[in-house]
Amino acid sequence: MPGTRPVDKLGFQPNLGRSTGALLSVIEKGRPVEPISQLPELIQAFEDTISSEQQERRRINSLVNVVERYCTGVSDEFLNQFETGSQKYTRHLLHADAEDRFSLLALVWKPGQGTPIHDHPSWGVLGVLRGRMRFTNYAPDEVDGQRCLIPVETFIGTAGSVGTVYPPAMDLHRMDNCSEDEVAVTLHAYGLLVKEFHIYSPETAEKREATSTFDTILEGAMP
Numbered sequence: 001m002p003g004t005r006p007v008d009k010l011g012f013q014p015n016l017g018r019s020t021g022a023l024l025s026v027i028e029k030g031r032p033v034e035p036i037s038q039l040p041e042l043i044q045a046f047e048d049t050i051s052s053e054q055q056e057r058r059r060i061n062s063l064v065n066v067v068e069r070y071c072t073g074v075s076d077e078f079l080n081q082f083e084t085g086s087q088k089y090t091r092h093l094l095h096a097d098a099e100d101r102f103s104l105l106a107l108v109w110k111p112g113q114g115t116p117i118h119d120h121p122s123w124g125v126l127g128v129l130r131g132r133m134r135f136t137n138y139a140p141d142e143v144d145g146q147r148c149l150i151p152v153e154t155f156i157g158t159a160g161s162v163g164t165v166y167p168p169a170m171d172l173h174r175m176d177n178c179s180e181d182e183v184a185v186t187l188h189a190y191g192l193l194v195k196e197f198h199i200y201s202p203e204t205a206e207k208r209e210a211t212s213t214f215d216t217i218l219e220g221a222m223p
């Protein structure tokens with residue numbers, strides 16, 4: 001297991017993890033930003049950025065800035081509306097773009113709740129809105145002739161931390177709420193409404209298909 005590095009010791013690292021093949025990076029810029037406090041404003045900022053920036057990597061960098069602004073401005077009232085799940089973290093669809101250029105979700109995590117190792121079918125920008133999340137990147141390896149996945153990098157993100165995933169290069173990762181007592185809420189933006197992805201066994205590296213589900217769909221979220 002790699003060492004845990006507090007996110008506030010990291011700067012922007014666009015190439016982070018290329019050497020290991022893992023592409024989930026957590027970014028903390030530590031500079032003042034103009035907050036976005038309302039969801040319609042966030043959606044508008046996504047639409048404007050996606051319409052105006054055609055080059056994908058630059059577009060994602062701009063969306064990182066948008067998510068950072070929302071992390072700063074989002075209200076407790078908005079975050080408190082989401083239920084936690086007793087068995088599993090909960091997923092809430094906030095917005096699906098009518099042209100399927102992006103989708104926005106809020107995920108709510110009780111302490112200890114997390115994902116399996118998984119991939120994504122599109123780019124992703126994620127921000128920690130509340131709490132303390134751990135992000136772990138995985139890479140393929142072989143132990144005694146057996147294929148497996150090993151953790152190669154771990155980051156801790158707190159409110160205001162923003163990170164990216166950028167397939168189709170290797171992007172295997174998991175995330176979990178590593179706080180002992182605090183519920184965490186994260187914002188996830190993807191380059192489409194994710195319907196299917198894969199989850200992976202760390203022991204065998206085998207993957208299987210999984211389907212996205214939502215615990216709630218915010219009123220007006222679907223086009």
Ligand SMILES: [Fe+2]
Pocket residue numbers: 118119120165173
């Ligand atoms: Fe993910």
